[in-house]
Amino acid sequence: MLDSSSLLAFILGSLIVALMMKRKEPKKNELVTSYTRNLRLPPGPKPWPLIGNLPQILRRNRPVFRWIHSLMEELNTDIACIPLANTHVIPVTSPRIAREILKKQDSIFATRPLTMGTEYCSRGYLTIAVEPQGEQWKKMRRVVASHVTSQKSFKWTLEKRTEEADNLVRYINNLSRKMLFGVRHFGKGSEDGFGPGFEEIEYVDSLFTVVTHIYAFxxxxxVPWLRFLDLEGHEKVVSGAMRNISKYNDSFVDQRLKKWRNGKMKKPRDFLDMFILAKDTNGKPALSDEEIKAQVTRPPGSHVIRLTSQPTATRSTYQ
Incomplete structure (x- = not known):
């Protein structure tokens, strides 16, 4: 087996041989002209002949981006030029220069670099994501714009996006509940322990019902004196949903308050404990039991906007 020194020598030797081979001359209409060749390059480290600064990267300077940052700090520059074989790497740390490159000179710098990784992942540069500018890139952009990201295709995929948005909301609520109550689900949850059970579905449905009606007309x-008529039926819907929410929240809060008052808990473990332990300037509990229950009625994350065409829909989050 080759040791690291032999391997390095082999790599550098291969690069030198490859670079000495005859390369195709640039065409007249290419961006590289005799004028640009004579312009001064940004400052950078002193390169080796033919191979540039490849030895510094191959030997010890990993990860490369940290070496580049430290090099630019040593040179006291916002733009540098690091020759790597026949390629000039131009790192930029100045927002002003970056805007110049990405906006004003974007026609020159917008193309993607050719790498081993991009060639493999694009099956030989056939995809728009990493395809350098050219006829193939133009073709793929036309196809994607007219068939994939069109208004018609978005309508076709609305149901799928809604389904996945609901799944995202489910896990956000799991995270919120874990932070607030220290549990993932109300009840046992699904058989696999990750999805919702009946209790969870009822709770989240009720939660969204309340959120939907908070600012509904x-x-x-x-006209407050008409409230007893409940003309839109909102009060009946919201009061029923709140009963479901309180059925789960209140019993959980009561059990936790009992543990703290009986001395069975010593250290806080979630946001609910922090509400319980909050003290006023006199050292007394800052919140009453009802105030604590009101705080946890709408856990963090329950205000997530659902990605549907009907923001006021009340169908089950987990259908």
Missing amino acids: ALSDY
Whole structure:
């Protein structure tokens, strides 16, 4: 087996042989002209003949981006030029210069670099994601714009996006509940322990029902004496949903309060404990039991906007 020194020598030797081979001359209409060749390059480390600064990277300077940052700090520059064989790497740390490159000179710098990884992942540069500018890139952009990202295709995939948005909301609520109550689900959850059970579905459905109706139009909000009529039926819906939410939240809060008051808990482990332990300036509990229950009625994350065409829909989050 080759040791590291022999391997390095082999790599460098191969590069030198490859670079000495005759290369195709650039065409007249290419961006590289005699004028640009005579312009001064940004500052950079002193390169080796033919192989540039490859030895510094291959030997010890990993990860490469940290070496580049430290090099630019040593040179006290916002733009540098690091020759790597026949390629000039131009790192930039100045927002002003970056805007110049990406906006004003984007026609020159917008193309993607050719690498081993991009060649493999694009099956020989057939995809728009990493394809350098050229006829293939133009073709793929036309196809994607007219068939994939069109208004028609977005309508076709609405149901799929809604389904995955609901899945995302489910896990966000799991995270919120874990932070607030220290549990993932109300009840046992699904058989695999990750999905919702009946209790979870009922709770989250009720939660979204309340959120949907918080600022929904109701005539009694503007003419209070009509409230007893409940003309839109909102009060009946919201009060029923709140009963479901309180059924889970209140019992959980009562059990936790009992543990703290009986001395069975000593250290806080979630946000609920922090609400319980909050003290006023006199050292007394800052929140009453009802205030604590009100705080946890709408856990963090329950306000997530659902990605549907009907923001006020009340169908089950987990259908």
